[in-house]
Amino acid sequence: MILVGRPEDIPLGEAVRVDASADSGVPIAVFNVDGELLAIDDTCTHQDASLADGWLEGCAVECPLHAACFDLRTGMPSGPPAKTPVRTHEVVVADGYVYVRVEAPVVDPVPVQAAAQAEAGFTAAGLTEAARIETAA
Ligand code: FES
Numbered sequence: 001m002i003l004v005g006r007p008e009d010i011p012l013g014e015a016v017r018v019d020a021s022a023d024s025g026v027p028i029a030v031f032n033v034d035g036e037l038l039a040i041d042d043t044c045t046h047q048d049a050s051l052a053d054g055w056l057e058g059c060a061v062e063c064p065l066h067a068a069c070f071d072l073r074t075g076m077p078s079g080p081p082a083k084t085p086v087r088t089h090e091v092v093v094a095d096g097y098v099y100v101r102v103e104a105p106v107v108d109p110v111p112v113q114a115a116a117q118a119e120a121g122f123t124a125a126g127l128t129e130a131a132r133i134e135t136a137a
Pocket of ligand 1: 044045046048049063064066067068081082
C-alpha cells in the first residue's frame, strides 16, 4: 500500500498528489469528498495534466487543462475531450494514516497515454493524418 499521509492532510473539498512510486508506477490523486476519501490516477487520460490541480464538483473532478470531468468513484470521463477512464483505487485509513491500495502498478504509462492521445486524434508531433484529413474536410 502507498502511504498518503494523515487524514487531516487532505482538507474537505481538496486533493493531494502522491508522486509515482514502484508500487503505483504513476502519480496518484486522493480527494476528500465530504469526508469520503477517493483515489484515482492523477494524470488525465487526454493529455498530461494533474487532476489533483483540477476542480472538485460533487463526486467528479474537472481537468484543469481542457475541462474533461472524471467520476471519482468509477474513473469514467463524462465527455470529451477525454475518452479513456482513469484507474480508481481503494483508500484505507489505518492507525491514523491514509493509504492507497493500487492493484497493479503501471509499468510504462507512456504507451497508455499515447494510445489515448492517438484515439483523440493527436500524436506527439501534432494531429494524426486521419485527424488532419477530418479537420480539412
Ligand atoms: S488534459 Fe485533461 S482534458 Fe485535456
